[in-house]
Amino acid sequence: MQEQAPTIYIVDDDEGVRNSLRFLLKSVGLATRVHASANEFLGAYKPKQPGCLVLDVRMPGMSGLELQQQLNLLGAIIPVIFITGHGDIPMAVEAMQHGAADFLQKPFRDQDLIDRIQRALERDTRSRAALAQLDRIRACFDSLTPREREVLALMTRGKLNKVMAAELGVSQRTVEIHRARVMEKTGAASLAQLVRMAMDLESEPATL
Amino acid sequence: MKADSNGQLHHDVGMSAEPPHGGSGGDREKQQPPAALHGRLLQVSRMATIGEMAAGVAHELNQPLTAIANYAQACSRLLARPGADPAELRQALAEITGQATRAADIVRRLRALARNQQSERVPASVNALVREIIDLLESDTRLHGVPLSLELADGLPLVVVDGGQIQHVVMNFVRNSLEALAAQPSGESRLLIRTSVTTQHDVELAVIDNGPGLAPDALGHVFDPFFSTKESGTGMGLAISNTIARLHGGSVGYRPNPPTGACFYLHLPSQPTP
Ligand SMILES: Nc1ncnc2c1ncn2[C@@H]1O[C@H](COP(=O)(O)OP(=O)(O)OP(=O)(O)O)[C@@H](O)[C@H]1O
Numbered sequence: 001m002q003e004q005a006p007t008i009y010i011v012d013d014d015e016g017v018r019n020s021l022r023f024l025l026k027s028v029g030l031a032t033r034v035h036a037s038a039n040e041f042l043g044a045y046k047p048k049q050p051g052c053l054v055l056d057v058r059m060p061g062m063s064g065l066e067l068q069q070q071l072n073l074l075g076a077i078i079p080v081i082f083i084t085g086h087g088d089i090p091m092a093v094e095a096m097q098h099g100a101a102d103f104l105q106k107p108f109r110d111q112d113l114i115d116r117i118q119r120a121l122e123r124d125t126r127s128r129a130a131l132a133q134l135d136r137i138r139a140c141f142d143s144l145t146p147r148e149r150e151v152l153a154l155m156t157r158g159k160l161n162k163v164m165a166a167e168l169g170v171s172q173r174t175v176e177i178h179r180a181r182v183m184e185k186t187g188a189a190s191l192a193q194l195v196r197m198a199m200d201l202e203s204e205p206a207t208l
Numbered sequence: 209m210k211a212d213s214n215g216q217l218h219h220d221v222g223m224s225a226e227p228p229h230g231g232s233g234g235d236r237e238k239q240q241p242p243a244a245l246h247g248r249l250l251q252v253s254r255m256a257t258i259g260e261m262a263a264g265v266a267h268e269l270n271q272p273l274t275a276i277a278n279y280a281q282a283c284s285r286l287l288a289r290p291g292a293d294p295a296e297l298r299q300a301l302a303e304i305t306g307q308a309t310r311a312a313d314i315v316r317r318l319r320a321l322a323r324n325q326q327s328e329r330v331p332a333s334v335n336a337l338v339r340e341i342i343d344l345l346e347s348d349t350r351l352h353g354v355p356l357s358l359e360l361a362d363g364l365p366l367v368v369v370d371g372g373q374i375q376h377v378v379m380n381f382v383r384n385s386l387e388a389l390a391a392q393p394s395g396e397s398r399l400l401i402r403t404s405v406t407t408q409h410d411v412e413l414a415v416i417d418n419g420p421g422l423a424p425d426a427l428g429h430v431f432d433p434f435f436s437t438k439e440s441g442t443g444m445g446l447a448i449s450n451t452i453a454r455l456h457g458g459s460v461g462y463r464p465n466p467p468t469g470a471c472f473y474l475h476l477p478s479q480p481t482p
């Protein structure tokens with residue numbers, strides 16, 4: 001799953017533009033999927049599939065901008081490259097404010113598009129790696145027993161073993177054992193790293 | 209108030225006179241426009257959206273052009289590699305032909321549309337042409353809170369014109385005036401449409417406002433295509449009006465309206481009275 005080849009999703013209501021994009025990207029060896037509408041894309045979209053989205057701003061039905069907002073709501077991380085007609089610059093600016101990776105005015109130089117796709121794919125790889133890392137941490141933390149979790153909470157607050165023992169009503173020796181299990185299960189090399197992992201988990205919603 | 213040659217009432221208002229009450233609409237007999245007139249109005253409003261249409265056509269044309277560029281660029285990439293597959297190249301070339309045909313179709317449709325609007329010139333009364341679109345104009349002026357007055361001269365000679373095109377010029381003038389007036393406090397804004405005969409025996413149709421008038425550096429350029437001082441202006445309004453005037457053997461022009469304001473006028477050669 002890690003090394004899946006990226007897919008370039010192309011969403012444009014214009015069949016001519018859509019197919020020409022597919023042909024162009026294929027000629028440089030990129031895998032594509034084309035969709036004629038935002039809804040069609042949403043129906044086929046697999047969040048786990050790495051890639052990026054090349055999206056027409058202006059489409060009947062759900063516009064490119066609306067699709068972008070929908071994806072933001074879903075917590076999707078797929079980078080979006082907007083392609084726009086001449087009159088659509090204000091829309092493109094709005095799209096950028098909502099986190100679009102890039103935009104291009106039609107017609108464009110093929111190299112410009114390919115460069116932007118490359119950049120978007122790198123960005124996608126980075127965010128997926130970060131998310132995968134978080135998933136790993138979450139799995140480790142999930143494997144803790146309730147008592148170990150209590151110890152973890154106290155550890156991240158910097159409590160000493162003696163204090164923990166008193167708070168939990170157990171011996172200091174027992175605390176030490178739990179502590180060692182926490183470090184082992186989470187794979188944290190130090191208390192500082194453990195605290196960072198716990199903070200990362202808290203700040204990130206569980207989405208892909 | 210006075211009655212013009214057709215017995216219709218209108219306000220007799222100079223730009224410095226008292227504000228007219230409620231524009232000219234109140235006194236006019238209200239009647240349903242006959243079918244022919246209705247068609248004319250539709251055509252006028254269709255022409256009024258010529259800017260929007262141009263934007264739409266630009267977008268339409270841009271699509272096949274984008275596709276063609278994509279295919280052509282893909283072909284050069286494929287050709288740059290040894291052992292390019294001729295079948296693949298042939299497919300792209302066929303697509304290019306298809307998209308070029310599509311672009312040509314769009315142009316053909318546009319031409320057909322223009323042909324539909326090709327002028328048919330008949331003897332007409334400029335006053336009657338103005339009255340035909342008065343509802344349209346008033347809905348605009350009312351929206352801007354600007355009282356509209358009419359001063360339509362009695363006994364004007366007829367002109368041989370495409371009425372829709374002349375009405376288009378009036379609408380351009382009026383819209384420009386309203387946009388110029390929008391910049392100043394309402395309540396003081398005045399707008400007047402006046403018809404008269406010039407010393408050269410042309411029929412003059414003037415749209416007069418008491419807005420800021422033209423800045424000196426705009427004077428020589430307002431009739432140029434794409435000259436606009438507005439953020440969202442196409443600068444085509446007066447250029448199209450100029451073309452229409454010339455096509456009719458007439459002219460458009462500007463003179464200031466002292467102490468402040470603009471007067472844009474259209475001159476049309478008059479039909480020698482039989
Ligand atoms: N009544 C007026 N008072 C002052 N300036 C005017 C008036 N009418 C036209 N102008 C000036 O002339 C310019 C050109 O007018 P024109 O109608 O050709 O284009 P526009 O009004 O700017 O754009 P569009 O017609 O597409 O909205 C305007 O931008 C404005 O600066």
Ligand SMILES: [Mg+2]
Pocket residue numbers: 380383384445446
């Ligand atoms: Mg204008």
